[in-house]
Amino acid sequence: MDELRHLFRRAADHAADYRLSLPDRPVGVPVDQAALNEAFAGPLPDAPTPPERVLADLVAAAEPGLVATAGPRYFGFVVGGASPAATAADMLAAGWDQIAFNAVTSPAAVAAETAAGTWLKELLGIPATASAGFVTGGQAANTAGLAAARHQVLADAGWDVERRGLTGAPAVRVFAGAERHATIDRSLRLLGLGTDALRPVSTGPQGAIDPDALAAALRDAGPGPTIVCLQAGNVNTGACDDLRRACDLVHRHGGWAHVDGAFGLWAAASPATRHLVDGLETADSWACDGHKWLNLPYDTAFAFCARPDVHAAAMSYAAAYLVGSGGAPAGADLTAESSRRARGFAVWAGLRELGRDGVAALVERCCALARRFADGLSAAGFEVVNDVVLNQVLVGFGDDARTDRVVAAVQTDGTCWAGGTTWRGRRLMRISVSNATTTEADVDRSVAAIARLAHGIGGELVH
Template sequence: MNDIELLHEAARLAVEYVAGTDGRPATPDAAALAGLDAFDEPLPDGPTDPSDALRLLSEVADPATMVSTGPNYYGFVNGATFPVALGAAFLVNAWDQNAALPVMSPAAAKLHDVARGWLLDVLRLPGHADVGFVTGATVANASCMAAARDELLERAGWDAKSDGLFGAPPITVVVGENTHSTVRKSLGLIGLGSDRVVKVLTDDQGRIDHTELPTHLSGPVLVCAQAGEVNTGAFDPFDEIADWLAATTDNGWLHVDGAFGLWALADPSRTHLVAGLHRADSWATDGHKWLNVTYDCGIAIVAREGALRRTFSSVAGYLPPERGFEAMHHTPQSSQRARQVEVWAVLRTLGRSGVAELVQRASDGAQLIAEQLRGADFDVLNDVVINQVLLRYGSAATTEALIAEIQRDGRIWCGATQWRGETAMRVSVSSWKTTLDDAARAADVIVECARRLTPHE
């Protein structure tokens, strides 16, 4: 098998996998998991037939995958993959472009410019904002907050990039008590401390209670708000937070973690959820969640032009003069794949109305699941405003047993979370393939699994 034949074979196996996902259970069975032991072999002493590697991947790894690309996966807010995104990924991988600089990939640079404009358009964010494509929401949050750190300190007379943080004016970081773990991780990464924060009380949906925002702050202030609380899908009161920040300090920055919830901006029917969201200084989101491109694709958006470049630009004698958008000077990584190509392909295929319909359909599916389960003795713990359903079935212990039974059953997959100190079940409707019929079947599976539990459970 020559090189081209090998690539045709790989494409054939990939297409066969995609074609079979709709009819497969969401989780692999015990035999498939046991089969992974076939990979426990010594490193060959010399070259082997590359077609054998493809065969082993197809025969052994494929059956042991979580079928998150199908309609029956409801865990971790994982999106599936639009066919056009997968096709674009095939091309991007074949091109093997380093998207760091236009001189390395004129095509990637051009598609960045177009995808950036379309993203800001569909999300109704300021057209002048800078956009960087990174690995995921963790790095997107860290990138935005690093830019915030440097901007706040520059206003206070400190050059953080040159002089570091030793001796710098302190930045007060304000978060809700339900802030996502990736925000805390990002704060640690950029030197502001994951626990050195002012935590604000939240309401029964996990939204910041703006009446509990601190008073008498001084110096630079960074506020981290949420668009889409990870369990309930709730949105912080952005207008009230922005008003408080403006009244509290003349050196403030409002950042929004919108890993999946930011896409509600694309749906005109959800303007009540996103009121004031445009007043933020930066936003972080993922393409591999609700936009359903392949892993991995995070997106950092900063309203202040030049802020990302100030933080991430690098100098080397071999780098050419600036020619258009230079990705390596706007993100933490230098070498990087052209994630923007898949984003461009999906946005071009769906258009503005298609992205709105994507958000609406998933949210409608979540509401349908909640309605069916309310009628089957489940406690729905959240106001289902977008694609998240938070459930408890009887006690926390019974809920844990139910989750284990659902995962053992395997037809769908959803997972556990902690809510108000007790176990709950989280159902995330994120796949473009999940129809209302699929959502109704998922609710039926959950009820069926619940009925199989013994009274003691």
């Protein structure tokens, strides 16, 4: 027992030392991937290895290849660093080693998900009667939401897709903005609807779906099983669809409105940004990440559905040996996983740590820091090409080749990390501010580093 306690404490100390180093360590540096692979490689030992030696070897092998994604100057891929309480709760979840299948395999895990799901719906303005499935990420959340949509629109057409499959089923039309996230396409592939079912709808200047174009597309399509995928938070610009008008259009045509709100749905948690997602409560299903703007550990996301019975019909299963199944939908009934880790503990802890006011302040602070980024880079002579309405900033440094060189230089420099993207035919730097520990000083330091590197790269600035 003393050995186990010592091992767990050593692991916690390593984790804490790493977290405490984040404000000062380079965010990302060039890595010799071959050497990193070699450090992990080698033959599997024949004999057992003492756990403490295994832990020490793991730390030594991994350290050169760790990217400071949890740190205050990582601005790529809309990710936040997990908060202290949420991280500690995740450590406990690993130690408790619960199976969050249902209330028989872990009553505590299901209770935590139920409570945290209630809080999440309150914060986001989702109806209290909606279901909340705890999944791995936006991909899984979109897939669950679209599975529920597929179930209902085909049931309305007299087709039981869970029993009969899709062969011979009425064709399902899926409308989505031309700038939808790629996970929508993959969900349609996974669900057997296929990307040919997609009917892209044109978007406005900032990438939000054009409601008039959506109205025309629905009108021209005529009656039939219809799903519309809307977006809260364009992956490049942060722009949000007009959810109230779009959902009204969808329902007038008998369709299902699904909202991909991986990060943008959190705008609802702040009075300062709530207007951007006005009408979200009128949708039928929602996808939202926790490991992005809420600063929870990977892998944490949520699939909400206005009709829990439909959610469960699309995702659940039963078997004679599964004691406790068949009751009110919970746990694995709302996800595509059976052997589920207990994500609800970290979600519950992270929400308790922040509170309602803390979540709102997190959203507001990240938006303010994104505007500070935009102002600083604009003042340095670079082009900010999007309206900074949330936490996303798009920056051009001249022609595409020069912009890519600046992005590469920033990633190599290590002061901060930002990614590149293509938007409206242009290569741009994409900056996402999502970390609760990011300060004004972090932004100013990053702006100075980007400006220094960009001005050192040849080529003309183009505005």
